[in-house]
Amino acid sequence: MRKGMTMKSKKLFGVGAVVLALLLAGCASSKSDSESSAVKDFPTEDVAMNISWWGDQEAPGAKKWLNDTMALYTKAHPNITFTEVLQTTEGLMPAFAAAAAAKAGPDIQYFWGGIYAQQPGWDGNIVPISDYLSAEELSHYTNAQVEEGFQGKIWTAPWYVNPSFPLLVRKDILAANNLTTPKTWDELLKVCDVLSAKKITTIAGGVKDGWFGAWIYSMLGAQSISSQKEVISAVVGDTKFTDPNMAGWWTALADSKKHKCWNDDINSLELYQAQQRFVEGKAAMTVTAGPDAPNFVKKAGGDDKAEIIAIPAWSDGPYAGKMGTSSQTLGVTSWSKYPQVAADFIAFGHTTERLNAWFADTGSLPADDRFDLTQVTSPSTAALFAAALDGAPYLENFIPAQLDTDAIFKNVQLILKGTITPEQAAADTQATMEKIRKSDRKVVDNFTAWSK
Amino acid sequence: MKLKQDTRKSPTNAGAPKGRQRSRRDAKEALLWILPAGLVIAFVFGYSIISLFTQAFRYDGKWIGFENFSIVLTDSLFHTAIAHNTLLLLVVPILVACAFLLAVLLFETRRGMRFYRASVFLPYVLPIPVIAVVFGQIYQLHGALNVFLESVGLNPLAQDWLGDPKIALGTMSTVIIWKEVGFGVILLLAHIISLPQEVFEAARIDGAGFFRMHWSVTRPQIMNTIIFYTVIEAITMVSWVFNYVFVMSNGLGGPGSSTMVSELYIYRAAFQNRAPELAATAAVLLFLATLLFVVAFFRIQRKSISGTFAK
Numbered sequence: 147m148r149k150g151m152t153m154k155s156k157k158l159f160g161v162g163a164v165v166l167a168l169l170l171a172g173c174a175s176s177k178s179d180s181e182s183s184a185v186k187d188f189p190t191e192d193v194a195m196n197i198s199w200w201g202d203q204e205a206p207g208a209k210k211w212l213n214d215t216m217a218l219y220t221k222a223h224p225n226i227t228f229t230e231v232l233q234t235t236e237g238l239m240p241a242f243a244a245a246a247a248a249k250a251g252p253d254i255q256y257f258w259g260g261i262y263a264q265q266p267g268w269d270g271n272i273v274p275i276s277d278y279l280s281a282e283e284l285s286h287y288t289n290a291q292v293e294e295g296f297q298g299k300i301w302t303a304p305w306y307v308n309p310s311f312p313l314l315v316r317k318d319i320l321a322a323n324n325l326t327t328p329k330t331w332d333e334l335l336k337v338c339d340v341l342s343a344k345k346i347t348t349i350a351g352g353v354k355d356g357w358f359g360a361w362i363y364s365m366l367g368a369q370s371i372s373s374q375k376e377v378i379s380a381v382v383g384d385t386k387f388t389d390p391n392m393a394g395w396w397t398a399l400a401d402s403k404k405h406k407c408w409n410d411d412i413n414s415l416e417l418y419q420a421q422q423r424f425v426e427g428k429a430a431m432t433v434t435a436g437p438d439a440p441n442f443v444k445k446a447g448g449d450d451k452a453e454i455i456a457i458p459a460w461s462d463g464p465y466a467g468k469m470g471t472s473s474q475t476l477g478v479t480s481w482s483k484y485p486q487v488a489a490d491f492i493a494f495g496h497t498t499e500r501l502n503a504w505f506a507d508t509g510s511l512p513a514d515d516r517f518d519l520t521q522v523t524s525p526s527t528a529a530l531f532a533a534a535l536d537g538a539p540y541l542e543n544f545i546p547a548q549l550d551t552d553a554i555f556k557n558v559q560l561i562l563k564g565t566i567t568p569e570q571a572a573a574d575t576q577a578t579m580e581k582i583r584k585s586d587r588k589v590v591d592n593f594t595a596w597s598k
Numbered sequence: 599m600k601l602k603q604d605t606r607k608s609p610t611n612a613g614a615p616k617g618r619q620r621s622r623r624d625a626k627e628a629l630l631w632i633l634p635a636g637l638v639i640a641f642v643f644g645y646s647i648i649s650l651f652t653q654a655f656r657y658d659g660k661w662i663g664f665e666n667f668s669i670v671l672t673d674s675l676f677h678t679a680i681a682h683n684t685l686l687l688l689v690v691p692i693l694v695a696c697a698f699l700l701a702v703l704l705f706e707t708r709r710g711m712r713f714y715r716a717s718v719f720l721p722y723v724l725p726i727p728v729i730a731v732v733f734g735q736i737y738q739l740h741g742a743l744n745v746f747l748e749s750v751g752l753n754p755l756a757q758d759w760l761g762d763p764k765i766a767l768g769t770m771s772t773v774i775i776w777k778e779v780g781f782g783v784i785l786l787l788a789h790i791i792s793l794p795q796e797v798f799e800a801a802r803i804d805g806a807g808f809f810r811m812h813w814s815v816t817r818p819q820i821m822n823t824i825i826f827y828t829v830i831e832a833i834t835m836v837s838w839v840f841n842y843v844f845v846m847s848n849g850l851g852g853p854g855s856s857t858m859v860s861e862l863y864i865y866r867a868a869f870q871n872r873a874p875e876l877a878a879t880a881a882v883l884l885f886l887a888t889l890l891f892v893v894a895f896f897r898i899q900r901k902s903i904s905g906t907f908a909k
Contacts, residue, residue: 585669
């Protein structure tokens with residue numbers, strides 16, 4: 147039939163197709179612009195939503211906030227009810243992987259930022275939140291574009307900001323030893339020398355569970371780069387993890403070990419166990435999750451006794467002396483029957499009342515620039531929030547999760563045990579990345595697309 | 599003479615067709631008895647095993663031949679994991695020796711045998727995560743073990759038991775021994791108790807001491823059970839130590855990769871690294887390795903049984 151078309155009818159057909167396409171595009175665009183609350187598609191039948199999340203560990207009070215938010219939402223929409231499952235740190239990703247394999251499970255899933263939100267999107271296990279929330283709404287969500295953006299879409303919605311990661315300093319312990327808060331790397335090493343000679347731990351940490359290793363990487367590693375794209379470039383193989391800008395931090399870490407900055411049992415402790423030493427006054431410093439930092443300051447005796455700083459600079463890169471910034475996020479699973487409800491619930495968490503409630507319940511910063519910062523009265527908390535809003539990229543979020551566990555966690559443990567050199571750590575990281583490029587046959591394409 | 603030779607049938611030859619017939623009938627009957635259990639096993643495991651093998655040869659649903667095997671077999675982390683499983687096999691003789699010794703001691707114990715037996719068996723019934731968490735605390739650098747060693751002046755023996763990559767696997771194997779030995783003790787003790795007492799009395803009358811009697815009299819009689827326990831523990835070391843490693847190293851197999859084992863490798867490939875095809879490939883290799891132990895066990899058992907009948 148098409149073979150027999152005249153030139154005129156062909157032209158008419160072409161024009162019609164273009165008009166239809168434009169109409170469809172217009173509809174799609176008006177959908178994403180107008181449906182920030184997704185009320186048009188709201189179901190009238192009973193809907194049971196499931197939320198799988200993590201975060202009460204680093205933002206105590208988050209559970210109360212989530213329960214209140216679910217209750218308030220159900221009050222506004224009586225046919226929507228919620229159940230929630232709080233995951234452990236080790237269980238968060240495996241539980242989602244199992245759910246994804248079964249294509250069943252949570253409607254709303256908690257993700258750490260960056261690669262942890264990108265990967266499920268690449269695997270088709272979540273739908274872009276930008277398909278359900280308007281660009282205007284998402285423009286208020288802190289870090290959404292940098293970490294969760296992919297080829298014009300945004301995978302997940304930032305929930306709260308994770309200043310990554312503050313160094314907590316006990317001014318009282320330093321003062322008792324005639325020391326002050328170190329401002330430079332050399333000053334930090336000097337503090338380590340003085341305190342270790344007195345058998346006082348300078349920085350309490352635990353790397354048995356690995357994650358602290360990635361924190362250290364992000365805090366020290368960001369200091370010698372000028373953009374997260376440099377890291378992605380090493381991931382795809384254009385540069386190497388042994389290049390000076392990528393590997394210098396291993397030497398800084400080894401130096402800190404040499405100056406006995408860390409507790410001697412750092413390898414046999416989990417991070418949370420080690421942090422208690424700071425609270426108990428047995429260590430002068432520790433590192434904690436940003437959202438929990440104000441609580442640690444309170445536990446240590448308040449702003450008079452403790453303060454929050456970025457780790458002193460060992461390098462002179464543009465991010466040296468800056469804290470990292472990342473947002474913990476919520477995504478909508480691809481198997482959810484009611485993605486519009488999930489998205490609407492997420493947006494509900496960003497209403498003014500809920501943003502204020504988040505700060506009141508957790509003391510941490512909601513990932514939304516509409517949050518009124520004048521509510522923050524504590525100087526240390528205000529400084530923390532300011533640092534997070536002008537932070538460095540959080541590097542752990544820009545490498546494959548496998549590189550994190552197989553190279554960063556591992557080599558930080560070995561450097562802190564003193565069994566390998568910085569050069570060996572860098573070489574092993576590079577070798578691991580090369581191995582990952584072979585086993586994860588999509589990693590190069592995905593990271594390349596992400597970097598654009 | 600020739601005719602005689604041709605017509606004479608040896609008793610064996612005469613019974614051969616009947617024997618073969620009976621043996622065939624026996625085999626059929628045996629198969630009939632095994633069939634229900636076989637069907638249940640096929641129903642439960644059949645699909646997953648076929649799916650596992652299929653997945654090992656695919657990527658993104660496409661057939662890719664042995665590519666996954668090539669990736670796994672050239673992965674240094676997999677080599678490390680296999681090396682650690684192999685090292686853990688060295689624990690098996692220690693386990694068997696400990697179990698045998700404890701079983702014999704309990705057998706010889708006249709008073710409080712029930713209490714001792716319960717004490718030895720208790721670790722076996724405790725959940726592995728609980729044990730691993732408790733030992734994780736005990737083995738910390740400033741944990742109970744080192745505090746004790748330092749309090750009795752044995753400071754040089756105090757180590758970073760789980761934090762030092764050189765000794766972490768060895769430390770973990772002590773926990774495995776502590777937990778697994780109870781099973782062996784109960785198994786061997788049950789067999790020793792069931793042995794005819796006259797044999798022991800005769801050995802005593804002949805002047806056999808403690809070691810001679812249990813080495814030369816008890817051990818050969820319970821050899822089947824010892825072999826069974828050995829194989830079970832060998833399989834444990836190859837494919838059943840995940841819980842210990844996961845809980846004690848927080849799912850990392852660290853420090854470094856000093857406690858990485860094949861099961862953890864599979865778990866991480868499947869659930870952390872989103873590579874189910876590589877997990878399936880490693881699982882196939884592990885399955886085949888375990889199968890070797892099972893086949894070896896049946897061979898040894900068959901030999902042992904035929905040896906017993908021959909005697």
